[in-house]
Amino acid sequence: MRTFTVSDYLLLHLDKAPGQPRNQRIYQLLRQLILDRVLPADTRLPSSRDLALQLGLSRNTVLYGYEQLLAEGYLETRGSGGTYVTDTVPMLDGAPPASARRKPVAANAHSALSRRGRKLVAHAGASQQQWGAFVPGVPDVTQFPHKTWNALQSRIWRNPPVASLTYGHGGGHQPLREALANYLKVSRSVDCTPEQIVITGGIHQSIDLCMRLLSDPGDAAWVEDPCYWGARNMLAAAGVEIRPVGLDQEGLCPKPGQLARPPRFIFVTPSHQYPLGTVMSLSRRRMLLEYAQRHGCWIIEDDYDSEFRYGGRPLASLQGMDRGERVLYMGTFSKTMFPGLRLGYLVLPEALAPAFVTGMEEVYRSGHAPLQATMAAFIERGHFNAHIRRMRLLYGSRLEILQRAIAAEFPPEQVHAAGADAGLHLTLYLPPDCDDQAVARTAQQMGIAVRPLSGYYHQQSRSQSGLVLGYACVESAHIAPAFAQLAQAIRAHL
Ligand SMILES: Cc1ncc(COP(=O)(O)O)c(C=O)c1O
Structure with a gap:
């Protein structure tokens, strides 16, 4: 009688998760077979070409699954070719083999992760390729005026004050907060004092800080559907319930059933919807602000790239229209300067700012003052504009x-x-x-x-x-x- 093969198993189970891409399904099914020891250490898997033929799929679909398992240490390739299950997969009982002790791999780490950690890793969206045709969201970093930057930075490092070299304190370098408050007022109609600004390591860190300080597991967030993968993943990893809301030509468009269940957070990219590029209309902005005020929701405004406008009418930020202190405004230097700088800013309602300054210090221990001082000088001297x-x-x-x-x-x-x-x-x-x-x-x-x-x-x-x-x-x-x-x-x- 013919034995039951890996391809038989995959054929039986591939379609049991409709909607999930096939390549990810293959990865998950094989990983489970390995963890359950149905495929024990040293089992040789069929070649990706053969398996693709047997499953009637493209070779790339199978290769994705194999490569993911190789990267995580579940599989290894050996000498003359062939892909094998490694002997370092975690044992459910008994001691792990000696080689596992010598060679800790990602497979071990995976089972050690928390549910939250597993969710974060499983939905990771960041690409390895961050340059060239047609990578979205990356500015031309070769055009950055690094000589000007270097001159400003050297001046700061010639005689750095002690305060800039010890632990930071108070939401970021004050001259940068001041320069930003002026810049944001003029260019984005953001209405704030420097004390409402917290300098962060970019929008990702700003979202993280918001979730740490304002969310509890189980709180709900409206997110645009489609939306930026990074924001969705971070909210989900914080244990927030994601409620996707569709879009129309005017932007976020909640249905009556959704309006009847107010969320704690409303995450939007009103100036340039990511990824569709729509601009949220004035009436939709007013509607959202009124709704947030009535129901006590927090609007998170991700204003990631609106400095570059080529057509259409620029609209003021949601923050600038907010009379109810419901908007947390996030901006970044990743697009205007370069992503590797890892510098961004969070503009908070006045009442929240002191708690966020404390949160920033407690979680990340603020720092990078010389970098922030260089950035402040870059803005003040007109180089930024x-x-x-x-x-x-x-x-x-x-x-x-x-x-x-x-x-x-x-x-x-x-x-x-x-x-x-x-x-x-x-x-x-x-x-x-x-x-x-x-x-x-x-x-x-x-x-x-x-x-x-x-x-x-x-x-x-x-x-x-x-x-x-x-x-x-x-x-x-x-x-x-x-x-x-x-x-x-x-x-x-x-
Ligand atoms: C919509 C959106 N928000 C935020 C970010 C990330 O910003 P940061 O680099 O400041 O973390 C990106 C990056 O591409 C983005 O597209």
């Missing part, structure tokens, strides 16, 4: 090149771009029956990074097929040839 102006022109011209390249490759009724009035990316809509995840994988093999739009949706029934294309970090001359390649990848799946 000048850099933004120069980059806006450059990105605007790159956007035009990309839009022309798209129009040259596809008729608009088949493939079209939208959401390009601001920011560093646009959304390319594909025909509904085109598998955007497959397009992204094919493009990846050609060395082109794109994020499939469907991956940003919480509810797959809402999901649209498309690609999120970043153009800011692609050299102007490279945009058209790179898009021509991407067009080939798209055509392969039309």
Whole structure:
């Protein structure tokens, strides 16, 4: 009688989690077989090519599962080829084999993680590729005026005050908080004093701080559907119940049933919805502010890239319209300066600011004063505004090149771009029956990074097929040839 094989098992179970991508399903099923010791140490797995054939899937789908398991230490490749189950998977009973003691691997760590930790790792969204065509959300860091920065920084380091070298205190370097309060008033109509600003390590850290100070497990948050994966993952990892809310042309559009159950948090990107690029209308802003005030919700306004506006009418921040102290405004220098700087700011309602300053000190021990002092000088001396102006022109011209390249490759009724009035990316809509995840994988093999739009949706029934294309970090001359390649990848799946 023929024995039951790995492919038989996968065929039986692959479709039991509808909606979950096949590549992740393969990874999960194999991992469980290994943890349950159905596949014991030293078992040789079929080659990815054979398994793909047996399952009737693309080889890449199987490879994803294998590579994930290799990276986490469940599998290893040996000498002449072949993929084997490692002998370092955690034992449920008895002592682990000696080799496991010598070689601690991620597989051991995984079972040691908390439920919260496992959730965070399982939904990780950060890409390894952070540069080149068409990575979204990355500015052209080669254009950063590093000589000017270096001169300002050297001056600060010539004679650094003791206070800037010991533990920080009080929500960040005061001159930077002051420079930011002025800048935000003029450029974003944010209405605040320097004391309402806490300098953070970027929006991710700002969200983390908000969750630590304002949320308890089980609190609910409305998030835009689709939304930024990073925000959704951080809220979920904090134990917050995610309630996805659909969007229309005016932005976040809660249904009557949703309005009847007020959440504690409303997380929005009103100036340039991520990833679709819509701008929230004035009436929707008013509606949200009134609703938040009536029900005591906190609105988290993620204003991540609105400095770069090429068209349409700029609207004031939600924070600037808020008369009820319900908005927590988050900004970042990741797009205006460079992401590696890890510097951002959180503008708080007056009453919350002291607790957030304390929270920041308790959790992270504030610091980086010399860096913050350099940033303050960069703003005060006009370099920041000048850099933004120069980059806006450059990105605007790159956007035009990309839009022309798209129009040259596809008729608009088949493939079209939208959401390009601001920011560093646009959304390319594909025909509904085109598998955007497959397009992204094919493009990846050609060395082109794109994020499939469907991956940003919480509810797959809402999901649209498309690609999120970043153009800011692609050299102007490279945009058209790179898009021509991407067009080939798209055509392969039309
Ligand atoms: C919508 C949105 N919010 C926040 C961030 C991250 O900001 P930071 O680098 O300050 O953590 C990104 C990064 O791409 C983003 O797209």
